[in-house]
Amino acid sequence: MPLPKAELHLHVEGTLEPELAFELAARNGVTLPYADTEELRKAYLFDDLQSFLNLYYELMAVLRTEQDFADLADAYLTRAAAQGVRHAEIFFDPQAHLARGVGMGTVVEGLSRALSRSERTHGVSTQLIMCFLRDESAESAMETLEAARPYLDRIVGIGLDSAEVGHPPAKFREVYEAAAALGLRRVAHAGEEGPPAYITEALDVLGVERVDHGLRCMEDPELVERLVRERVPLTLCPLSNVRLRAVDVLEDHPLPAMLEAGLLCTVNSDDPAYFGGYVGDTFHAVREALGLDRERMRDLARNSFEASFLDHDEERRARYLAEVEAYEFG
Numbered sequence: 102m103p104l105p106k107a108e109l110h111l112h113v114e115g116t117l118e119p120e121l122a123f124e125l126a127a128r129n130g131v132t133l134p135y136a137d138t139e140e141l142r143k144a145y146l147f148d149d150l151q152s153f154l155n156l157y158y159e160l161m162a163v164l165r166t167e168q169d170f171a172d173l174a175d176a177y178l179t180r181a182a183a184q185g186v187r188h189a190e191i192f193f194d195p196q197a198h199l200a201r202g203v204g205m206g207t208v209v210e211g212l213s214r215a216l217s218r219s220e221r222t223h224g225v226s227t228q229l230i231m232c233f234l235r236d237e238s239a240e241s242a243m244e245t246l247e248a249a250r251p252y253l254d255r256i257v258g259i260g261l262d263s264a265e266v267g268h269p270p271a272k273f274r275e276v277y278e279a280a281a282a283l284g285l286r287r288v289a290h291a292g293e294e295g296p297p298a299y300i301t302e303a304l305d306v307l308g309v310e311r312v313d314h315g316l317r318c319m320e321d322p323e324l325v326e327r328l329v330r331e332r333v334p335l336t337l338c339p340l341s342n343v344r345l346r347a348v349d350v351l352e353d354h355p356l357p358a359m360l361e362a363g364l365l366c367t368v369n370s371d372d373p374a375y376f377g378g379y380v381g382d383t384f385h386a387v388r389e390a391l392g393l394d395r396e397r398m399r400d401l402a403r404n405s406f407e408a409s410f411l412d413h414d415e416e417r418r419a420r421y422l423a424e425v426e427a428y429e430f431g
């Protein structure tokens with residue numbers, strides 16, 4: 102039995118495995134510029150975030166109907182459950198679909214179809230977080246928030262993703278204010294490729310409660326001190342950091358130093374179809390590569406539930422935390 106955990110940094114579009122991509126392409130009459138899954142897999146060598154995003158957006162062309170989004174989410178939840186995930190807070194990128202003529206309703210209703218039965222069929226509770234693409238305009242983000250209004254009962258919060266450098270958090274101040282007024286929780290990718298100042302700006306200008314990645318905080322000791330003091334969770338994605346060349350090899354990942362500094366770190370998979378592993382695989386890989394002992398692994402699992410947006414259901418959080426405490430390593 103795997104260690105029980107929450108996954109807090111997972112782009113549902115990043116769970117599109119080559120096999121499902123080809124299946125959906127055939128179903129929807131979409132031609133992919135790859136002969137087969139083997140040729141597609143060969144494209145999974147990235148130099149940086151942008152080189153990954155190019156493929157990530159290209160493959161989304163196969164996602165067209167509610168059933169496609171339901172199948173995508175269901176495939177993820179099946180794998181996640183098998184790796185010990187008990188709760189998942191799932192990002193989606195509506196602008197990438199709206200731009201292709203796929204409506205907000207298709208995306209949210211499709212994802213909801215899988216999510217609403219997930220607890221029953223997979224034993225995984227779920228929440229949806231709608232991300233804005235930071236390399237698109239602030240106006241587009243605001244229009245997207247408007248388009249999501251009929252579906253806000255299904256969406257717990259907002260996030261910010263895509264190409265980071267040159268698109269500082271402050272660009273999205275108004276849309277984050279509007280989302281806060283609607284009662285939405287706020288997170289943002291910051292400090293993945295962008296500088297530590299973007300992390301500070303996400304906290305001060307956007308009012309985020311969690312920082313996605315936050316890796317580069319380690320370059321600024323005062324920022325680290327603040328993140329520790331304010332217990333701001335970081336959703337780290339170590340396999341992603343290696344594949345997108347933020348760190349050279351997993352053995353060099355600063356996770357041990359970040360835990361040692363007292364940061365509230367969580368470990369997540371980001372885009373598991375592209376980065377070589379789901380969250381259980383990621384836990385296993387960091388344990389092996391970084392020599393984390395069992396109690397550090399338990400800390401990571403505990404942190405994942407503490408950092409989750411389960412505030413509306415403290416009883417459930419307590420139940421999950423009790424599972425972590427009772428877990429016996431094999």
Ligand SMILES: Nc1ncnc2[nH]cnc12
Nearest residue numbers: 112262263264290371372
């Ligand atoms: N790791 C990542 N960083 C920024 N945007 C993303 N979209 C999907 N994965 C992402």
Ligand SMILES: [Zn+2]
Nearest residue numbers: 112262290371
């Ligand atoms: Zn991400």
